Amino acid sequence: MPVVSRRDVLLSGLAFSATSALSSRAWARAQSALDAIADQAPSALAPREKLLFDFGWRFDLGNGCVPAKDLDFGQDQGDFAKTGDFKFSTKHFDDSKWRSLNLPHDWAVELPFVWDDDQKSHGYKPLGRRYPENSVGWYRRAFDVPASDQGRRIRVEFDGAFRSALIFVNGCFIGRNDNGYAPFGFDITDFLHFGEKNYIVVRMDASFGDGWFYEGAGLYRHVWLVKHDTLHLGQHESYVRTEVAGKTATLALGTVVENIGDKVETSRVRWEIQDASGKTVATAESAPQSVEVDGKTSFTATAKFANPELWSPETPTLYSAIVTVEAGGKARDAERVPFGVRTIKFDVDKGFFLNGQSVKIKGTCNHQDHAGVGAALPDRLQYFRIGVLKEMGSNGVRTSHNMPTPEWVEACDRMGMMMMCETRQMSSNAEGMAQLETMIKRYRNSPSIVIWSMGNEEWYLQRDVVGEHVMAAMVRRTHELDPTRQCTAAVNGSYGTGISKILDVEGFNYNLKSPDEYHKAHPTQPCIGSETASAISTRGEYFTDKQRNVMSAYDTNQPGWGETAEEWWKFYGTREWMAGGFAWTGFDYRGEPTPYGWPSISSQFGIVDTCGYPKDTYFYYKAWWGKDPILHLFPHWNFEGKEGVEIPVWVHSNLDSVELFVNGESQGSKTIEHLGHAEWKVKYAPGVIEARGTKDGKVVLTEKRETVGKPTTLKLSAERTTIDADGEDIAILRAEVLDDQGRHVPTANFQLEFKVTGAGKLLGVGNGDPNCLESDKEPKRSLYNGLAQIILQSTKTPGQITIEAKSTDEQIKPAAATLSITTQQATLRPAVPETSEDYKPEKND
Ligand code: GAL
Secondary structure, three states: OOOOOHHHHHHOOOOOOHHHHHHHHHHHHHHHHHHHHHHHOOOEEOOOEEEEOOOOEEEEEOOOOOHHHOOOOOOOOOOOOOOOOOHHHOOOOOOOOOEEEOOOOOOHHHOOOOOOHHHOOOOOOOOOOOOHHHHEEEEEEEEEEOHHHOOOEEEEEEOOOEOOEEEEEOOEEEEEEOOOOOOEEEEOHHHOOOOEEEEEEEEEEOOOOOOOOOOOOEOOOOEEEEEEOOEEEOOOOOEEEEEEEOOEEEEEEEEEEEEOOOOOEEEEEEEEEEOOOOOEEEEEEOOOEEEOOOEEEEEEEEEEEEOOOOOOOOOOOOEEEEEEEEEOOEEEEEEEEEEOOOOEEEEOOOEEEEOOEEOOEEEEEOOOOEOOOEOOOOHHHHHHHHHHHHHOOOOEEEOOOOOOOHHHHHHHHHHOOEEEEEOOOOOOOHHHHHHHHHHHHHHOOOOOEEEEEEEEOOHHHHHOHHHHHHHHHHHHHHHHHOOOOEEEEEOOOOOOOHHHHOOOOEEEEOOOOHHHHHHHHOOOOOEEEEEEEOOOOOOOOOOOEOOOOEOOOOOOOOOOOOOOHHHHHHHHOOOOOEEEEEEEOOEOOEOOOOOOOOOOOEOOOOOEOOOOOEOOHHHHHHHHHOOOOOEEEEOOOOOOOOOOOEEEEEEEEOOOEEEEEEOOEEEEEEEOOOOOOEEEEEEOOOOEEEEEEEEOOEEEEEEEEEOOOOOOEEEEEEOOOEEEOOOOOEEEEEEEEEOOOOOEOOOOOOEEEEEEEEOEEEEEEEOOOOOOOOOOOOOEEEOEOOEEEEEEEEOOOOEEEEEEEEEOOOOOEOEEEEEEEEOOOOOOOOEOOOOOOOOOOOOOO
16 A cells, blocks of 8 residues: 655644644554555565456446336346346446446445434435335446456456445356455456456445445445466465464464366465565475366465564564465465464453463444445545554454454554454354355454454344354354464353353353353353443533434443443453453444434444544543543533533543642542542533643643634644545545634534545545434535544545635635645555446447
């Protein structure tokens, strides 16, 4: 992935100010992770090519019910009768009226919201069988295959797509994939015209869902075109298993070589182990073996090296294995497999150990959507999101409730975030096992993954003997594919029956009364908090207001099944035998509005909102999960009309005690209880509140909140001002408004309009308001409690991109920002070149 230097960030006049240092630091972390791996990004190595297939697509909505509105697909029930008849994937199809777009793309986020309570959990988007006009999407693009590729095998690979994909190439049906999260791919070689233009069409049907949360729609993850030899490495077959004894790392290496050529090959595999700087630290070689025509052969070897740098959240050191297949005296295929060296252990009495050290997992569960983009996240956004969570002191994420996007896992590997990686379907049926197998093989080399989750809250399987059978099959297969990690599941109730009997590590969703008893009764099974909290709050709101669908941001609200942040962490943070836990959720997400319904279109469980702007509870976690001294005072002090009303004033802090002052008058000092917070009730009067925090008898931190003036001036800040001209990179901008003294106005809620000009485009906008029905894609957005977010994306043209923001209130001074889009330091990922269409109507058209 292309990078800019950190110097650019620091020198930038636009970079976040000290008041928003949080995001700035989060970004700097992400940046350095990206800097470090810039030249390691491609996993394919010569002679293999892995080309990004994201650019230059055309898109149109079809129809799930009416064939005439769906390219006549299904018109006469004879569609699949013959090979070669799908004209929409040939040059005889005119797609000039279709929209041009690049991937990743989520068409669900572009749809308007509808007040239809059946769509509540998916975020009130008109998708599904009752909305056939919105639920089918067609993607099409032309691509050249050079004549020189003759003799190679060519595959199209999808990192995951939502949902029910049908793939066609040059008039021929290629294959299908149903679920929305597992990667899949097809060898399309036989259907290609070498030295000519070729046409691929993907029909996506989001009529059915996989989950009960916002899932997006379309090709929302990357697509790749992979070219390799007929003698080649199997997809996701390479593994590197590490063990550490004393100062030596021992690697068990393995892969599978497949032969789709026309003669038996005698082959061997070589491994070269490189450290993070690219220096070779070990090599290994398999014995030669033959690979039959249409056959596969497994190759293994071991390697050792001294003084490995161990992977941990603090030191996310990665190594790479360069895996090369040789036959006939030359390298026939190769790939780079990043891995880490570290040890993990779940202990029944002492919790979790990383590299022999006891570590509490301080985690959050997350869905995969973000403001402005829905489920289609540019890679940089994955790094940004992990940066926000790391900055909070968190060291773990759970990929609830599905297999993650690869770049999410890579961000965790590179930035140092442990992961509970979860499969979507808990089942030992063919589909469930295929999903599980794909997940394990795809991600088993990632050091961030410390445990596999077999699924979430399966009511029937939790309580029934069928659960034992299903789980036994899943756990057995997981251990075959990955003997280095244990299996858990997110279990809610019926502890001790069904699946619990089989799991290596028992997971607890909520139910704080259960773990102690369970632990006593099951002295050989370690425990983890697979899902906790579900605490609810709205960023910047300090009065729960049912009319407005908002919950106060004090840590006092949770649904019947949940716990506040303080409740769950006082429980999990104080039991040595507990491995730690994952709070529901890190980020707010679309769908599952709780406790309100329409017009709430997103959840309010997040510790940060859908943009990544922290709610106040973020600082509770930062105080007790992080390492720095923390003092966070809230609420803001702008409650016009509430003069004389008692207002709770809270402090999240890990100092010894805090004294509060209101307009200079002390309200008394409070000791901060371990894992607790301090609170006062004071009568509102405009002015200033101040908290002074003391450690070892000395005031070490102070924080103020002031009654600010009227909004006068808009402000835009970007986390980076130079982005790469690769058509993928993004800048994340924060919009806010200041008063005449330059102070942030935390109550501003008026609409802003944006104008974007130059060598980039507006990718999306958001504001973290769970009740906002404005479009994510139009160049305007209301501030919500003082903040909005704008995501700009580069094109492949270097130059500048300018964004202007203004309010309809002309008294408010507009703001503008200019970003540079440069190729200077960009390492462009190899991509399938864009090609112009070549429409040739047939005679009878
Ligand atoms: C859990 C469930 C999550 C989410 C959460 C909301 O029971 O596993 O997916 O629905 O409740 O509190």
